[in-house]
Amino acid sequence: MAMTRKKITVIGAGFTGATTALMLGQKELGDVVLLDIPQLENPTKGKALDILEASPVQGFDSRMTGTSSYEDAAGSDIVIITAGVARKPGMSRDDLVNINAGIVSAVCENVKQYAPDSTVIILSNPVDAMTYVAYNALGFPKNRVIGQSGVLDTARYCTFIAQELNVSVEDVRGFVLGGHGDDMVPLVRYSSVGGIPIDTLISPERIEAIVQRTRVGGGEIVNLLGNGSAYYAPAASLVQMAEAILKDKKRILPVIALLEGEYGYENLFMGVPVILGGNGIERIFELELTPEEKAALDQSADSVRSVTSILKPN
Numbered sequence: 001m002a003m004t005r006k007k008i009t010v011i012g013a014g015f016t017g018a019t020t021a022l023m024l025g026q027k028e029l030g031d032v033v034l035l036d037i038p039q040l041e042n043p044t045k046g047k048a049l050d051i052l053e054a055s056p057v058q059g060f061d062s063r064m065t066g067t068s069s070y071e072d073a074a075g076s077d078i079v080i081i082t083a084g085v086a087r088k089p090g091m092s093r094d095d096l097v098n099i100n101a102g103i104v105s106a107v108c109e110n111v112k113q114y115a116p117d118s119t120v121i122i123l124s125n126p127v128d129a130m131t132y133v134a135y136n137a138l139g140f141p142k143n144r145v146i147g148q149s150g151v152l153d154t155a156r157y158c159t160f161i162a163q164e165l166n167v168s169v170e171d172v173r174g175f176v177l178g179g180h181g182d183d184m185v186p187l188v189r190y191s192s193v194g195g196i197p198i199d200t201l202i203s204p205e206r207i208e209a210i211v212q213r214t215r216v217g218g219g220e221i222v223n224l225l226g227n228g229s230a231y232y233a234p235a236a237s238l239v240q241m242a243e244a245i246l247k248d249k250k251r252i253l254p255v256i257a258l259l260e261g262e263y264g265y266e267n268l269f270m271g272v273p274v275i276l277g278g279n280g281i282e283r284i285f286e287l288e289l290t291p292e293e294k295a296a297l298d299q300s301a302d303s304v305r306s307v308t309s310i311l312k313p314n
């Protein structure tokens with residue numbers, strides 16, 4: 001029986017978009033359409049062709065198309081939105097809210113028209129608010145509109161834990177909940193290495209330092225790069241989410257989901273652990289939180305609400 005080839009469109013062919021296209025190809029998750037604005041059509045075609053020409057060397061058979069035409073996105077199984085402006089040193093992600101809201105809603109009008117059955121993953125910042133913008137513009141069911149933050153934030157957290165204990169990153173488990181801002185909530189109580197809770201291995205002071213470094217992990221990279229933000233780990237995070245959906249893996253990952261009562265929040269897009277599979281967000285897990293953890297999550301939710309409220313009609 002012939003297998004149907006999967007199709008993934010990546011909108012925004014900048015640092016994160018192009019890196020995501022390469023990684024999607026390397027994992028042979030499907031054929032990739034890389035799309036940017038008409039003024040950048042040639043560079044976008046050039047990036048796609050360059051990635052395609054890596055495929056004989058690395059031995060992957062994904063097709064790569066560079067374009068500025070949404071017709072090429074027709075029939076996509078997954079659409080990944082990286083279109084927008086990245087912050088520079090001295091800026092917060094929230095400073096991008098107005099400019100990126102316009103870009104994300106315009107992009108989503110096209111996605112709605114050309115890829116109405118797709119599952120959409122949003123990366124553009126401030127990503128909790130941009131997922132809300134996308135949900136409104138797309139009109140898709142909530143299980144098919146998913147924001148990326150928690151996979152990346154958790155990856156940073158797990159990196160720092162592995163470095164602290166000098167153990168394999170493969171044995172570290174953790175969770176970061178909440179908004180993708182400096183008050184995100186790494187859940188120490190749910191973090192372990194090889195099944196051993198980290199608070200039995202690392203001092204409270206060192207744990208606090210790891211938590212704090214995680215919270216400002218995006219800013220650490222922005223300051224080092226000087227002119228843009230992280231893209232390797234963000235791209236890897238997008239690819240893990242796309243793989244979970246395309247292969248119906250039912251991974252348990254923290255992603256930005258629409259909360260309708262979960263954790264006591266109504267009508268709020270924010271990072272929570274979910275089952276990610278063929279139907280997108282298949283279930284939201286409500287973890288039991290201590291009063292301190294819930295207070296920290298409330299503070300993060302307040303930050304998300306305040307940036308999102310800038311966008312809400314009065």
Ligand SMILES: NC(=O)c1ccc[n+]([C@@H]2O[C@H](COP(=O)([O-])OP(=O)(O)OC[C@H]3O[C@@H](n4cnc5c(N)ncnc54)[C@H](O)[C@@H]3O)[C@@H](O)[C@H]2O)c1
Pocket residue numbers: 011012013014015016017035036037040082083084085086087096100103106107122123124125127148149152180228229230231234
């Ligand atoms: N959620 C996260 O964890 C996370 C991680 C990394 C980056 N980001 C965000 O992702 C976004 C992209 O980051 P980047 O480093 O790739 O930036 P970049 O500047 O390298 O690329 C952005 C691309 O979007 C394109 N674009 C702009 N408007 C468009 C439109 N209307 N249609 C199609 N394409 C359009 C630009 O031409 C550019 O090529 C930023 O907002 C950044 O803050 C979020």
Ligand SMILES: O=C(O)C[C@H](O)C(=O)O
Pocket residue numbers: 086087093125152180217218219221222229230234
């Ligand atoms: O920090 C940024 O502006 C980009 C991204 O959200 C990140 O966390 O790396």
